[in-house]
Amino acid sequence: MRPTALLSHGTILAVLIATGACYVGPGNEPDDTTFHAEPGSIDFGYIAASEFSEFREIELINNTSGDVDIESVHLSEDSDNAFTLGAIPGTLPATVGAGDSEIITVAFAPPGTDVYLGTVEVITDEGSDEMLTIELGGCSTDVDCTVDVGDDDDDDTTGDDDDTGDDDDSTASGDGDISVNPVSVDFGDVPQNQNPPGDVVQISNTGSGPLVVSSIAITGVDAALFISGGYAGGTLQPGGAPASLNLTFNAAGAALGPKSANLAITSNDADEGTVNIALTANVTQPCAGGAELEIVGGTLTPNPLGSPPNLIYVVLGMGAQTAVTVSNAGCDTLSVTSIADDSGTLVGPNPDISIVSQDPLPWALAGGESAVVTFQVGTTGGCDVINVNGAYGFTVGTPADITACLGLGIQ
Secondary structure: OOOOOOHHHHHHHHHHHHHHHOOOOOOOOOOOOOOOEEEEEEEEEOOOOOOOOOOOEEEEEEEEOEEEEEEEEEEEOOOOEEEEEOOOOOOOOOEEOOEEEEEEEEEEEOOOOOEEEEEEEEOOOOOOHHEEEEEEEEEEOOOOOOOOOOOOOOOOOOOOOOOOHHHHHHHHOOOOEEEEEOOOOEEEEEOOOOOEEEEEEEEEEEEOOOOEEEEEEEEEEOOOHEEEEEEOOOOOOOOOEEEEEEEOOOOOOOOEEEEEEEEEEEEEOOOOEEEEEEEEEEEEOOOOOOOEEEEOOOOOEOOOOOOOOOOOEEEEOOEEEEEEEEEHHHHOOEEOOOOEEEEOOOOOOOOOOOEEEOOOOOEEEEOOOOEEEEEEOOOOOOOEEEOOOOEEEEEOOOOOHHHHHHHHHHO
């Protein structure tokens, strides 16, 4: 954006006509004692109709001497459905401490060939400054189009072809049709002291016209434990990239047991105005410190010899493939760079037992996350010791062979 704050309105407009760029007028002036936005306005320039600009950052800066609570962040009603909020605080009201700041993002997605104006409105608890506004502008008529903020008349556009300024004829026709994936989110077992796990819900427009997402809300008894962010609503163009809604579940301080909430996404979809996504999780006892390998696939039997103590026996079927799940039962990240035959530390390699596939290495498993490795047993059977990352081990084999092959050191 060009530094136009020192120019008069007439000078700015003259410069814009000469240079052929979009102009957005001055917004809230920065002040070393106020809560304000930088930048106070955003010039998106030219973006072709039905395309999506990059998200631009707006920093909400608290230069007051006390906390400021952000109570809501939204687009004004006259924003022509052409602008989309991205990142906003995951939970509102959000407190911005003295000297701190909060980042929000906004993008420009013109639904048709026209000039568009809009405003981000930030509601705070700051008395006379309770409404903070960030002016937005952009155009899609041609690469030389311009727009003067504060005047919605199409006559202010320049460099247009004769057909510009006709909202009804140029705006994309048809209805938006919402599609979400997945249709439910289950975070599974989450220990009270585990870092909040995350998931992503993608919101797409599969219709023939703009889809305006007006509200994203989490409700229910356990709503406070589920947090959404990354997308706060706005316009999605038909055939455009989906919006990603980031979800997290925070079990810190929560009571043990199952938790649930409802994610409601409201839009202008004619036959599906509100889509409800079930959110579930189960809060469990705090997990042990550090990373802890756990084998959760197949039938588990502790090492009958007792040494090494983390050696777990997993039953494999004769003449069959068996998928074995390796999980991190601890809290720290379990990093796995190699999974291989133990090469004779306890028993010699068993050629009748082989690894036929595995999730691509390396693995970086957070607490509760898992990966899969698949074994093939031929017609001879026996057992084998599997070395994980040089630090962990588990034993695979057929039921009749585990004690004998470990105890005697033979296959």
